[in-house]
Amino acid sequence: MIIVTGAAGFIGSNIVKELNRRGRTDILVVDDLGGDREPDAANVANYKNLRGLKFIDYQHKDDFLKTIADDDFDGADVDAIFHEGACSDTMEYDVNYMMRTNYEYSKALLHFCLQHRIPFFYASSASTYGSGKNGFTEGDKCEDALNPYAFSKLAFDRYVRQVMPEAHSQIVGLRYFNVFGPQEHHKGKMASIFYQLYNQINETGKAHLFKGEGGYGDGEQRRDFVYVKDVVNVNLWFFENGGPSGIYNCGTGVSHTYNEAATAVIKAMGKGEIAYRDFPTALIGKYQNYTQADRTHLEEAGYDLGFHNLDDAVKEYVDFLNAGGYFEYGK
Template sequence: MIIVTGGAGFIGSNIVKTLNEEGYEEILIVDDLGTGEKFKNLIGLKYFDYRHKDDFLRDIEEGLYDGANIDAVFHEGACSDTMEYDCNFMMETNYEYSKTLLHFCLDRRIPFLYASSASTYGSGKNGFIEGDQCEDALNIYAFSKLAFDRYVRQMLPEAKSQVVGLKYFNVYGPQEHHKGKMASIVYQLYNQMKSNGYVKLFKGIDGYADGEQLRDFVYVKDLVKVNLWFWKNNAPSGIYNCGTGKAHTFKAVAETIIAHFNKGRIEYIDFPEVLKGKYQNYTQADLAKLEAAGYDGGFYSLEDAVREYCEFLDAGGYFTR
């Protein structure tokens, strides 16, 4: 059995889909479907059971999985809302829950692969190399992820089984409809073009020109490939960057989407006051540690990935069997 927390979410459902394509169907999906249309992410997937995240945690604590044959846990579930201000809720959901799963896996020597975040680099002023020298947090979401990374680092020296954290940079791709305002800029700009015939980008700030803020945009298919590579190759435990190693401007993303529609323009809007001092104007993964671990699978180009994703959205935007 393989367990995927957040398996009905954006990244988790992509992991499940790829596992299905490789012949794995004995998958337990753990999530919280809420009151929206997140359930649609499950329709095209093959899995043997679903558990609500709270029920699953209680099952773990009561020992109901102690005798189960578990091949790996992919822990993708989290509250990813960077505008969530309830610190206690965020720490309970992203930190304490993750600690419980980590110790469950360590005690039973189950490979544990989990989602960290490039938000743990704060403004990025100190660079993007894994470790305390570069890490910071601009919001409680980032802090919850950083706190767990630091906890994992304390556990790694004694770990007898694989533990891998991947610092996801700006991920985009299929099955992110339910994320709303937290969906990728690619998804948001695609829908703006479809609805309005033009896209909106922020005006420049902090020395950056209009639309020239830079991010390391990584296609979700690449992110899944890295996760499965670590697991299948029993690659070294640790916390690694997971991005392309190349930064692109928001303007470049917009222009690729406009090219897909073969029409449109960019309109620049004022930078929101609420984001000032809490916004990453530049991210770019340092891939030295990932490459030293042996990963050489490469990454999609921005143009190819955005074009493919737009075609997927044109076709409906959900996985089918």
């Protein structure tokens, strides 16, 4: 059996779908399907992400944590845990909540895996590089945190580094850069720029980007945009090939401007134009104007499957959204 936390979320549901495609349906999906979120027209219930997936059971994240804490779970039957569950809201400033959700929960799963020698694959984040002024290479010299979300992820990475030398099972943390693709409807304001631009163009005919700030021109902030299918491929490559334990960047190694991102969406949709809006005051000093993964460590581990071209990935994603935007069961 394989366990995927955050399985009703963006990356988690894509991992389950690809496991299904590769013949695995013996999957326990773990998540919180909600009911207590703020009313927001942009937020869509994440249970919808599970409708197109095959799995043997569902468990609420708190019930699952209690099960392993009470040692009521037979770890001998688990082939791997993909820990994708987290609070990913970079505008959440309740630090205690972030640490309980993203740090303490992850520690509990890590020690369960270490006890039962289960391969553990978890979601880290490129936000652990702060402003990026020191680069994007895994290691202390480049790391920083501009908000509680980033701090919770960085704190867990540093904890993993302490226990990894004594581990007798695989531990892989993947620092996701700017991921986009199917099944991100429920993320609302945290959804990728591509999903937001797709909706903006359909609603207004315009792709709205931030004006320049911090030495960057209008729409010229740069990000390493990575297609979710590539993120899944990296996860499953480590699982299937027994890649070496470590914390790795999961990005293309190429940065694109937001202007280039908007142009790709406009091209794929066959309509729309770019418009600029004021840079939010609340984000000044807390915003990554530039990210670009250093892929050296990942490639040294043996990963050689490459990454999608941005235009091709955006076209595929737009076609998917046009077709309804959710996975279909059995397809």
